[in-house]
Amino acid sequence: MTGPLQYIDLSQPSLWIAVGSILFNPLFWNIVARQEYRNKVLTRLAFNNPRWGCYALAVTIFSLGILRDHLYHRALAEQPQLPFLHYTEFKLLAIVLFAIGGTLVVTSMWALGVTGTYLGDYFGILMDHKVESFPFNVTSSPMYTGSTLSFLATALWYESPVGILLSVLVYIEYQIALSYEDPFTAAIYAKRESDRAKGKGKQVSPDRSVTASGGSSVRASALRNGATYREL
Template structure:
């Protein structure tokens, strides 16, 4: 059983380029984060949070009875998030497909240079086209997300005596998350510049590792910023559907970054470092060879004759 598992780990495109122990660790974490995410999605889908909070104001003989009333009041027979709505289905599809498709397209470019051949062999132009596709699909995803939030019901806080305070607090928290996510994501784009959106798959590498903000604090600032922006947008609109979709988006980002992009990127940079070292050794050896050839030519008055492979030297 373990031999089959190890063979699958070696051959799978998931975590390509990573050692076996790192693959096991990442897969265990993926299972953990997937479980937590699905639990959060089920909570947001089934629990009416405002209805549960109304029980905080009602008298109860004990904290246990209060929690019991909150659970009974919050869990609804009908789902808070209705997955049958077309806008929600469209948002789900674009959220899941966005990182999947651009990773598949980038891997296709790396394997067969399909985009580069399509634009005449220019890898920089191919990467520009790829960036345009990613931005266009991301814009489509944002549109579907906003439509799903707009057509689905928001939380009804009218039963709370502190409704105004709760609404203002949630909207303020959402606005803060949206601004923080925009700042983190924008700073990441600013630092990367032309190296945004998987340029390594196109043979375009950074000369040095970027260690300034936000990369000194976050491993994937653009993904983190985007997730915070979606959570903030959902809270500003008091939309449980938006929070549900934001959880799915965060999980999709985590899987794309940790299982596909990061290990493969490390593999590509390791190969690039080897190529650069080999080029440096060749360039360091070429001047010495040229000096020796010029010395021999100066001593004999003519260049040394080429010798066939295996021909013995003359005394």
């Protein structure tokens, strides 16, 4: 086979498994989080403790992310390489992109905490102050941006055209996820403010108690970008 298709081996099962994992993760956490918000499914399973439910979801999302990354690496290892990407400059670019992506992800998690990162707002663990410091002063969705850059960095390191295509898939998927997560998260906080204004609803201590991306909590997203609020 000649032309661009010679660098894509569609016969490898590992490629389709990686695609499935990439597509599954945001779909999973959005469905589960909305079920929690509407029906308190995880809270009930966690002995009516929303924080435990959120921690359980956090462990699940994190584990699925590790599995997805492993499947992605395995898929790239079994795909043809593009000689043009063998230049040292691309290796250096991969290192830079990975460093930037990792920094965005880690600092986002540090700023939001576990519940802010992993959809705590869907459990009613709401934050009180919007986080506007780094990395949220660079990008509104640092978890998703950082994750996408890490995918691209890995593709360049493996000299893999397929990896670049999968990185584009990750970017598109995260943008679609944000289009659902951001409005939903905004509605959660708008309801909280409306209840406060009316003197109704429970007064929530964002750091301890409870009353509900991604955007975006994950956020990822794999998210939580809309829930860019710092816990007290």
